[in-house]
Amino acid sequence: xxxxxxxxSFYCSCERVFEPKLENKPVIVLSNNDGCAVARTDExxxxxxxxxxxxxxxxxxxxxxxxxxxxSNYSLYGDMSRRVMKILNEYTPEMEIYSIDEAFxxxxxxxxxxxxxxxxxxxEVKQLTGIPVSxxxxxxxxxxxxxxxxxxxxxxxxxxxxxxDTSKNSDDILKRFPVEDVWGIGRKSAEKLLTVKIKSAYxxxxxxxxxxxxxxxxxxxxxxxxxxxxxxxxxxxxxxxKKQIVSSRSxxxxxxxKEDLMEAIANHVTTACEKIRKQxxxxxxxxxxxxxxxxxxxxxxxxxxxxxxxxxxSATNKMIHYAFKCLDQIYRINYEYKKVGVILMDIVPxxxxxxxxxxxxxxxxxxxxxxxxxxxxxFQGTGSVxxxxxxxxQFWKMLSQMKSPNYTTRWSELLRVx
DNA sequence: TCTGGGGTCCTAGGACCC
DNA sequence: TCTGGGGTCCTAGGACCC
Numbered sequence: 001x002x003x004x005x006x007x008x009s010f011y012c013s014c015e016r017v018f019e020p021k022l023e024n025k026p027v028i029v030l031s032n033n034d035g036c037a038v039a040r041t042d043e044x045x046x047x048x049x050x051x052x053x054x055x056x057x058x059x060x061x062x063x064x065x066x067x068x069x070x071x072s073n074y075s076l077y078g079d080m081s082r083r084v085m086k087i088l089n090e091y092t093p094e095m096e097i098y099s100i101d102e103a104f105x106x107x108x109x110x111x112x113x114x115x116x117x118x119x120x121x122x123x124e125v126k127q128l129t130g131i132p133v134s135x136x137x138x139x140x141x142x143x144x145x146x147x148x149x150x151x152x153x154x155x156x157x158x159x160x161x162x163x164x165d166t167s168k169n170s171d172d173i174l175k176r177f178p179v180e181d182v183w184g185i186g187r188k189s190a191e192k193l194l195t196v197k198i199k200s201a202y203x204x205x206x207x208x209x210x211x212x213x214x215x216x217x218x219x220x221x222x223x224x225x226x227x228x229x230x231x232x233x234x235x236x237x238x239x240x241x242k243k244q245i246v247s248s249r250s251x252x253x254x255x256x257x258k259e260d261l262m263e264a265i266a267n268h269v270t271t272a273c274e275k276i277r278k279q280x281x282x283x284x285x286x287x288x289x290x291x292x293x294x295x296x297x298x299x300x301x302x303x304x305x306x307x308x309x310x311x312x313x314s315a316t317n318k319m320i321h322y323a324f325k326c327l328d329q330i331y332r333i334n335y336e337y338k339k340v341g342v343i344l345m346d347i348v349p350x351x352x353x354x355x356x357x358x359x360x361x362x363x364x365x366x367x368x369x370x371x372x373x374x375x376x377x378x379f380q381g382t383g384s385v386x387x388x389x390x391x392x393x394q395f396w397k398m399l400s401q402m403k404s405p406n407y408t409t410r411w412s413e414l415l416r417v418x
Numbered sequence: 419t420c421t422g423g424g425g426t427c428c429t430a431g432g433a434c435c436c
Numbered sequence: 437t438c439t440g441g442g443g444t445c446c447t448a449g450g451a452c453c454c
Contacts, residue, residue, distance in 0.1 A: 031422035038422070038454095056420035072422085099425095099454045186452050217428060219452080246424055295421055341423090399420095 001107040001114055001137055001163075002235070004144040005088055005121065007081075008132045008152065008160075010101035011039035014080045015070050017130035018407045018415055026067040030055055033250050033398040034071050071403040079408045083129045091121050096235045104141060104235055118161045137163040141233045142226035145183040146174070146201060166229035174202035174227070184223045189216050201227060241279045241347065247271040248341020252399040254293070255337045261290060262324060266389035268342040269323050273316040274377075276344055277370060282312030282353045284346030286319060288326035293338035303330040311356035312348060315366040316373070319344075320389050 007013060011029035016022045026043035030036065036052045037044075047065050049058050055069070062069055081100045089095050094106035105121075107114055118135040125133050134155075136148025143164050150173055151162035164170045180190035182201050192215050198204050204212070205227035213221035222232040247268035255261060265288060276283055289304035305326035313319060323342055376385050405413035 033420095033422065035420080035422050052422085054421040059420085102454075184452065188451060217451090219428070242425080244425075248423065250422070293421090339422095398422095 001110075001139055002141055002144045003105040003107055003114070003118060003121075004098075004136045004138075004141070004148045005103050005105060005125075005133050006136075006148050006152070007084060007101040008134055009039055009041045010081075010131070011070075011072060011077055012041045012044075013131050014073075014077050015068070015404055016041075017080070018404065019068075022068055026065060027070070028062070028067055029070045029072055030402070032072060032400075033252060034401060035250070038072070069402055071400040073404050073406065075406050075409045076404065080129060080131060084125055084131055084133070087125050087128055088121065091117070094235060094237055096237060097239070104144065106235055107137065115161055115163050119159070122160055132160070134160045135162075137161075139165060139229045140226040140231050141235075142183050142223055143229065146177055146227075149181060150177070171202055171205075174205055175200050177201040179204050182223060182227070184219060185216075189220065192216065241281055241349070242275070243345075243347055245272045245275050245283070245344045245347070246341060247275075248289075248339060248343075249398055250339045251337070256335070258327070258331050258333075261327060261331065261337060261340055262389065263391035263394065264340050265323050265327060265342060266320050266387060266391070267394075268340070269319045270316050270386060270390060272342050272344050273314055273319050273370075274374065276347065277314045277374060280350050281347045282314045282350050283319075283344035284309055284312040284348065284353075285344070286322050286326065287343040287345065288323050288330070289341050289343075290327070290330055290337055291339045292335050296336070296338075298336050299334075301332060301335045303332075305329040308346075312346070312350075312353040313366075314350065315370055317369070317387060318366065320387060 009027075012027040015027060015029065024043065025041075026047055027041045028037045028044045028049060029039040031038045034055055036054050037049055037058065038052065040049050040051070044067055047061060047067065049061065049067075061067070077100060085095075085097055085103060088103050088105060092105040092107065094108070096104040098104055107117075110117070114137050118137060122133055122135055125131055134148055134152040136144045136146065136151050138144035138147045147162045147164040150164070151158045151160050154162075164173060177200055179185055179193055179198055179200055180187065182204065185193070185204075193199075193204065196207075196211070196215075198207055204224060207224060209221050209224045212224050216223075225232045249264070249268070251264070255264075285306060285308050287304055287306045289302070291302045292298060292300050294300065307322050307326055309322065373385055377383065405415075407413060407415050
């Protein structure tokens, strides 16, 4: 059996840990730039606040109902996530960290009462971190997901833990489970399935798998089989290296000048290169894109430029240089830019990277420089040393007006109890 | 005024090879 | 009238996830 442990309204729960008076009150957390609601507590959901809804549209609802609104605080959520995952790992030798707030736990070969075991996990996580979780258990990942969803939606009945198997009684759950809520079935697939009258997880489970494959490709067929209790989606036990690394951000205000775009891009390159060095890899291709605001009634422009490097690199200085060359190709004057980003691709382990005859690969000097920079920034804080191209004022920075303190990652912002 | 960011997998079709 | 068969690699775009 496999368990899916999922933190309830994770970002909101993190905020509540350090502000307990928010318990049982509506809380939402906004995306970057204070754009959309990306996490809502049950209380906020029942006010009708939808996932991904722009904040400016719900602001009045929030004010009227005294909803606590937070900008996202990723250093806090990342740190809380690490704490939760560490505890989960003590309950199984095999675990897949699926996202910042979810993990699959293998219960293979365990003889315990799995439901009771899961209650134990749930209460330990709550006690040691303050984060409430729900646990779904099933013979496959898809069924564990169904079980988790059921546990979350029926808290009174399940107390946050639910097991689903391949027995007849479980079919009753699947009958009442909308097919669009099945893991891997999105809006488009649900629309297609509706044309052949498949509306529930139950309908999908007993559909002809070859017909489903025709409609939804092999991915859809796998879901059918998983619903039947047949394992098709493997557990991924070790942290796979990223195949592409993206750093991008919307601006807090409209940007016109090339110099400002360059500054932002230099920062994105810095972030992306730090990540790629962390996984001991180099990138063979860089892509830079620029974009105006599609929601605004202004002249629209989107463009990107790619550069294939002769030899892979992870050196920030080199990559900034290439990124600027890309920008030269796509920058057009007089547009109101809203967003730029950098994507690193063709990522391979540094040890396997092809060197080049004319020394455009990472020289020993570059390697030393990057190591030193990473080391300083690790101990003195991100951005303590950086390339001048990254700028100092950074007035293009994003909005983040309601951010909570970095309670767990910054000495100066520790919670004070008075 | 105001609408996020970071990923993965799959397929069709083009280009190319013998 | 009439033009093979089998294969690989690459890319863009779609769909999905959190």
